[in-house]
Amino acid sequence: MRLSPLPAEFEAAAPVLRRLNDAGYEAYFVGGAVRDALLHDRIHDVDIATSAYPAEVKALFKRTVDTGIQHGTVTVLQPQGQYEVTTFRTESTYQDYRRPDHVTFVRSLREDLQRRDFTVNALAMDHTGQITDLFDGLGDLQRHLLRAVGKPEERFHEDALRMMRAVRFQSQLSFTIEPATEAAIRHHHQLLEKIAVERINMEFVKMMAAQDRASGLKTFIDTQLYAACPGLAGQQTALTSMLADVPHRLAESGSVWLRLVFALGLAENAVGPFLRAWKTTNTERRQAARLLPVLAKIQAGTAGAWDLYQAGPEFDSVLLPVAAQLGIAVDQWQERYAALPIHQAHDLAVDGRTVMQAAPALRGPALGQAMTAMTQAVVAGQAANTPAALLAYIQKTQQTKDGQSL
Structure with missing residues (x-):
């Protein structure tokens, strides 16, 4: 040819x-x-x-x-x-x-x-x-078939990561794994424990970010490859729940990890240790821990303006694709996020120096609390995002606190 x-x-x-x-x-x-x-x-x-x-x-x-x-x-x-x-x-x-x-x-x-x-x-x-x-x-x-060259057992003994590559290619190419090759993966899945986590991480993310991720994920579960991955032993039910996801591609690695920790039902304080075992980046760990409670509230329909603000700039790129996979109607949430008066701390119309000039008593932790209070007020629509309105708001707040302290 x-x-x-x-x-x-x-x-x-x-x-x-x-x-x-x-x-x-x-x-x-x-x-x-x-x-x-x-x-x-x-x-x-x-x-x-x-x-x-x-x-x-x-x-x-x-x-x-x-x-x-x-x-x-x-x-x-x-x-x-x-x-x-x-x-x-x-x-x-x-x-x-x-x-x-x-x-x-x-x-x-x-x-x-x-x-x-x-x-x-x-x-x-x-x-x-x-x-x-x-x-x-x-x-x-x-034939759209993934078949090992020669004897699959030999190929997987040479490099056990090839088993993860098989399920990754299955997802990326929408191919079927040839029965003898899949049987060899099932028989030798424990060899994946010999592979550096960083290499498994890369293949897992590519598998989960692929268009046909459900096919690769199903083989990942059926062959028990998951049991050789950090923190996934005994999590077959949670992993299987992701097979019911609405087809929606995850373009960011952060979305992959957020979807996984959500499926596992991890508490916010358990996200860091779990993802650290996977050798994820600091950014990915921080993102997942910050976005996890927001995603839960969106699924429950209880997320407020402050929740959406706390999601940060990754709301659109990382969180919403996961919400879409969960079958959540994301358009309304995207509109609500876009309608927030501000989206990040630096969008606030005043900075710490300006606030200290107007209220010299505010220093250290008190200043931080004042900045947070102003941010919350703007996000809630209780104060306009202008220097005059924010300084008036913080002065009124301080007067109220001083009056209460008396």
Whole structure:
């Protein structure tokens, strides 16, 4: 089969392949970019595999970077872009289910492709668009099937993360996992515990953010992969509840984590420790803890103006997509949020310095309390967001407090 015309991403990188070919080496586009081009999906990174050894690649190009030279990868810098060029290789035994003890550079394309994870990712394409398919990856693309290259048990023992990649691809591509491959995941799911949480985190987020996330999530549950993930052992019922979500894509990783902690029914103070175990970012942890109680009130229909304000700028981008998945009519909440007089602290018409000039007695914690009181008054519609109105409000409040203290 020949892919014609070549997508622009491959045309731009074709000079690298031709330079390698002209020097007597084999060179091919490989991996997900070839798969996505054949599926007419968006093409991401274009990777190149070659029979040239790293030193031979470096000798052919003026500008290179030793990206992963020990594993055969050299980045070639070209005017039109930069491309990772990796030498054909075989890999030894995997003692930790994550990385090979050592790699061996080879001149054989077959030996290189047979170590890859799934047949649809084991396709190679030359600079003319000619496809080399040694494991019926083209047939599996037509069948919308994810099948391990060779024996699935061997592939998953080499790198147990491939099991998470399977459910992630299932969600992203809307493919079915071939029965023997799925059975191997179910049988070896506990090997996922050997994998760094950061790597599992990335695949989980991609799975949950994909258009067909329900299919991947169902396999994630059915094969018990979830039991090898931080804090999810024994949470099958909570995870299964997410299968009933309304189809609505989550574009932000923060939405993925908010949806998960909501499904698990975590208390606000339990969110941080749970997400820390998942190696999420500080921003993601803060977002989830702040948005969780607001989401609960929105679902109950009891969220007030102050609740919406406390959600912050992530209300639209992070919280509402999760609410939409839960089947909540989000338009009215979006309108209510948009109608708030202010949305962030810096929207307030006065700052701390201005308030201290008007009320010199306000310092330290008292000043912070005064700023919060003014913010709440504006959000509730009890004070206009103008310097005059806010200063009058705080002076009246102070007079009331002084009178009460007497």
